[in-house]
Amino acid sequence: VQMLQSGAEVKKPGASVKVSCETSGYTFINYGVTWVRQAPGQRPEWMGWINPYSGDSDTAQKFRDRVTMTTDTSTSTAYMELRRLRSDDTAVYYCAREVYSGPSGNEYWGQGTLVTVSS
Amino acid sequence: EIVMTQSPATLSVSPGERATLSCRASQSVGSNLAWYQQRPGQSPRLLIYGALTRATGIPARFSGSGSATEFTLTISSLQSEDFAVYFCQQYSHWPRGTFGQGTKVEIK
Numbered sequence: 489v490q491m492l493q494s495g496a497e498v499k500k501p502g503a504s505v506k507v508s509c510e511t512s513g514y515t516f517i518n519y520g521v522t523w524v525r526q527a528p529g530q531r532p533e534w535m536g537w538i539n540p541y542s543g544d545s546d547t548a549q550k551f552r553d554r555v556t557m558t559t560d561t562s563t564s565t566a567y568m569e570l571r572r573l574r575s576d577d578t579a580v581y582y583c584a585r586e587v588y589s590g591p592s593g594n595e596y597w598g599q600g601t602l603v604t605v606s607s
Numbered sequence: 608e609i610v611m612t613q614s615p616a617t618l619s620v621s622p623g624e625r626a627t628l629s630c631r632a633s634q635s636v637g638s639n640l641a642w643y644q645q646r647p648g649q650s651p652r653l654l655i656y657g658a659l660t661r662a663t664g665i666p667a668r669f670s671g672s673g674s675a676t677e678f679t680l681t682i683s684s685l686q687s688e689d690f691a692v693y694f695c696q697q698y699s700h701w702p703r704g705t706f707g708q709g710t711k712v713e714i715k
Contacts, residue, residue: 514691522704524651531694532643532651534704550704582650591698593641593656596662 489513491583493598499573499605506569507601509583516564517541519585523557523568527579535581538566572607583586609633609700613693613707620713626682628710630695635675639699642671642680645709646691654682654693682712689712 494508509521523535536547540559547555555568566583581601584594610633621625621630630640643651653662655671658678668683682689695707 524704531706531708532696533706537703546701546703547637587653587656587662591639592705593653593662593696593698594651595653595656597650597652 489585490598491585491596491598493581493583495600496602497604499603500606501574501605503573503605504569504571505573505603506567506581507581507603509566509568509598511564511566511585514585516559517561519589521557521559521566522584522586523555523566524582524584524594525579526582526600528577530579532582533579535568540566570603573603575605577603578602578605608702609697611634611695611696611697611705611707613710615709615710617711617713619713620685621715622687624685624715626685626689626692626712628680628682628712630673630678630680630707632676632678632697635698636697636699638674639697640671640673640678641696641698642669642678643694643696644689644691645694646688651694663682685712 490512492510517540526532538545538557542574554571557591558567585596585597586592587595614629640658642655645651659671688696692710
């Protein structure tokens with residue numbers, strides 16, 4: 489199982505960023521994809537989860553109006569778009585897959601995408 | 608929202624010694640608890656899920672215990688590669704994926 493994320497981004501406040509997560513080594517539609525971010529020196533923060541089979545998603549309350557998670561089953565790729573960026577959105581963003589197709593802890597992780605928000 | 612609290616914040620341990628890390632949930636999460644190790648500059652690594660099941664490839668010196676609101680991660684004999692930050696995470700209640708603030712295990 490591999491999860492390969494897109495490269496680092498530098499954005500200005502108010503802009504949007506879209507992070508991709510290309511998966512391989514398993515059947516993409518059988519497992520949800522979780523998005524987690526981690527600001528420097530902070531604990532990881534769960535952002536949301538998407539089911540590639542149904543398209544159903546669940547987003548943490550604080551991100552509901554700024555985050556869109558999508559998937560492309562033809563390329564086994566998940567995407568997370570964060571809009572109206574602020575300086576406190578500076579963090580490493582990770583995609584991850586659970587042990588099995590249900591809440592179970594995230595066993596496989598992407599390498600992380602550093603998003604820096606600065607004017 | 609469930610709050611996960613880890614203790615201690617920092618644990619100083621000599622190589623070869625045992626380390627015991629604690630995680631407390633503000634309400635019961637059953638056995639829906641995971642432990643992760645994170646080394647500097649790396650992604651989190653799943654150690655334990657279901658409170659006590661080791662993930663694939665995790666050495667037997669790592670063990671998890673507990674249920675409901677009190678959980679423990681034990682590293683039986685610390686190796687040099689085990690000095691890192693450890694996070695617990697509940698996945699029982701929404702938002703599913705609440706992490707504790709972490710315990711840093713450092714060399715004494």
